[in-house]
Amino acid sequence: MRPVASAGVRGQDPVLPSRLTALRAALVRIGTTLDEAATCAELTREAVRQLGGTAAVLRVGGEAGAQYEAVTGDPALLPDVQWAMAAARQESTLEEAATPIPYASTGQARPALRVPLTTDGHPYGALVCARAGAPFTAVEAELLALLAERAAATIRHAREHERVSGIVGDLQRALLAEPGRPHPNLDVAIRYLPVGQSALVGGDWCETVRLHFGRTLLVVGDVMGHGLEAAVDMTAYRSSLRYIASADLPPHRVLRQLDDSASADPDRRPATCLIARVDPNRGQVTLASAGHLPPAVIDAQGRTSLLPVPVGPPLGTGLGGYEPATCQLDPTQTLVLFTDGLVERRGEDIDHSMDRLAGVGFEATAGVEEVIDTVLVRLDAEHAEDDVAVLAAQLHLRDLRDDEGG
Known part of the structure; x- marks a missing residue:
């Protein structure tokens, strides 16, 4: 061979x-x-x-x-x-x-x-x-x-x-619908920062809904996941919320109906949600949480603390079990609702993350826009590892009789 x-x-x-x-x-x-x-x-x-x-x-x-x-x-x-x-x-x-x-x-x-x-x-x-x-x-x-x-x-x-x-x-852009308008007796500012450079919107969202007698419903939510798929489910939650809120139910019952609606859809992603019903006439805010982080309140001296809220299961589980908590709120205070992307960092204990938020100091006379600007800068939200949504609200002193009947 x-x-x-x-x-x-x-x-x-x-x-x-x-x-x-x-x-x-x-x-x-x-x-x-x-x-x-x-x-x-x-x-x-x-x-x-x-x-x-x-x-x-x-x-x-x-x-x-x-x-x-x-x-x-x-x-x-x-x-x-x-x-x-x-x-x-x-x-x-x-x-x-x-x-x-x-x-x-x-x-x-x-x-x-x-x-x-x-x-x-x-x-x-x-x-x-x-x-x-x-x-x-x-x-x-x-x-x-x-x-x-x-x-x-x-x-x-x-x-x-x-x-x-x-x-x-x-x-x-179509999915990122503008939140509703709160009553004039409430100053509200909202910011949304999607993670990454290619997305305009993800699963985080904020909403405001006018209720009767000068009250306003403030809502933040966070759908599991990122990008367009999470944004699609986010719009479903927002649409359901607006429909359910029209019945003027207390926050914990709104969450219960949202949970029932989401759990009936096998393709819907779970979501966390925090609802705050602000009542300026009584100087009160009633809160309910579905697996969401508690809100912060900034006092007249610019000091930050966290409000205790009973935490129920995330939406979409079908487990229910949501409870309300009512706190006093006056015009010298600022209520801040946010999603976990604002505070959570990889490898860091959540308690430590929340302590960092509580350690942020503010100007005593800061308005809602200044409050959000400060918290985003101090917590370096531009480099967050998750979507960030923040809502800040302050009672606005005026003749509340103009708001009677919604």
Whole structure:
């Protein structure tokens, strides 16, 4: 038996592996991001790196608006845009487009090449290359066609990503409905900070609902999970809350009905929720919690303390068992409701997290906007590991008789 040669198959080009390696490296340098302009620049740089001369991208469109973009090299070497557009009208296949095309410039013929930026039948323009030296060979044309195809595939992905991101953004903005308006006897401020850079809204939410006799329902909730899926469930909880609250039930009974509604939907994610019914006429706030952290109250001296609230199971468990707690509230105090993203930190005990909140001092005359600004800065909410929602409320002194009857 004749031994197999170590060099591989008889007659194989010994430089083929190195050429394939070089081609693979060239393709990797194109499409490093989902930025269309960056991809075009990478394409023209690689074309010049491989073949010299000048390269540019010609966008698909009418002749009047056609122009070269992402030019690498000497722009004076490029053929006239009108020539490139005329060549495009004569081309019908990739093979024809990859054929070297001479063009006349200052009485001399210079080699030029126009390669379509096309993938799966989707055109995105053309790669135009020119040089003052030797004409382009068929091998060089094929190389440019491969580079252009790689760039076109990346551009397609970039545009699809932008389209989907736009749809998601529109949906998220629709989901992030504005809370209702509280009674004029209550000053309220709300902030929402979604975790990460790509999301506009997640599962955290705040709501205010006007009740009869000048009372206002203040609500914060936190759906399990993040992103769009959590936001969809968040809107379901908010819609249910608004409907249930219209019956003017006490907070613990609102939670009970929310729990019944959520547990009847097997696809609904569990959520925590804290409800505070503020009654300025009596100077009282009645609270009920479904697995949520207690609210904070800031006194006239700017000191922070936590209000004790009996904690029931999260919404969606079907267990019920919610209890109310009533506390006094006067115009010198600020009530702060928040989701756990404001205080919780990975690896930190929750009691320590809450102690940090209780240690935040405020100006004695701070309004609701100043209170939220302070708490977000002091607790570094911009770098929180979870979504953050905060609601601050202060009683507003006025003639409450105007609010009688809602």
